[in-house]
Amino acid sequence: MRVAVLISSRGSNMQALVRACEAEGFPAEIVTVLSNNPDAGGLEFAASHNIPTKVINHRDYENREDFDAAISEYLTEQRVDLICLAGFMRLLTAEFVNKWRDRIVNIHPSLLPAFKGLHVHERAIESGARFTGCTVHYVRPEMDDGPIIAQAAVPILQDDTPDDLAARILVQEHRIYPLALKLIAERRVKVHGSVAKIIDASEPDTSLINPSEDN
Template structure:
């Protein structure tokens, strides 16, 4: 069974959607460890509640970024993690980390990439006046929100939307497509070819 390691910095709602899919029998994977760079992250509480190993790895405890990332790699390797899931992990990982898990790191972003990369994607969408936004699950490469796209879901933008209301509607779709993307990976149905993800039938 595919072994996951989840990196999260905040409340962990996407982590919860993956846990729920596993517990409902919809997703045949094992979440081996949840790691956070934020000691107060609700994601760590969610993990502990479901008897999943929860680890805090603080950047301030290490001399440099590579030592910090190596500590995370050590935790992931100790748990035999095969696929790394970024679930609201707010630290941009270096090429050192990404090369270590090349093709085995997924992220979810609250826009229809390649539009509105980086922080506050929902507000970016509102400021630009788009009529449709959404979310994207992608493999992580060395750019910011630039890796090969796995799944996307569209969400209409309403005239009276605020950043919060749009974010909440997008989040519902995030909770649906992130477990779906992990399932495709677990079933061996994803292949990266010329920078594109091809999904086997």
């Protein structure tokens, strides 16, 4: 499976995906890393791993539609099968999302559908919730919406700061995003309406949907 990863900054989840794809026998290949920010630190990481990079700066376009059209044209030229958003800080238009329907995935630092949007960790702590986590999901035009592929739960400790919680969640993000990509590339994720179902979900690797320290 030919994968494009879209980033806006350092792209730590992109780095986790790159390392996973470098493993022998992994069923996906990252063929390009694209950023809307020419100064994104993740571009240098990708180049150091011999992955072609591309900058399409949103500031060069008059509107979101033209910007998204430029991205779509480039990804089509690269014969991309799947788009992985990894800290891509631009809202994609409904036209773009629908064109690439079920071929765009995102990772969000909460247990969706809870805590959509921004300032997720602060809101989770302030809510008094005992658990939060992260979610890999197919992208839909609505923000942080779409069929859920994988999740990992993380406890909220009583003395947590948003930074503390974010750091623990990020560890799990780096585990479940490669897992989700592997499941998709193996054609084991099937979307039925608003639900993504995993084929052979009893197999050992799907225990990482809520990973333990031993995995």
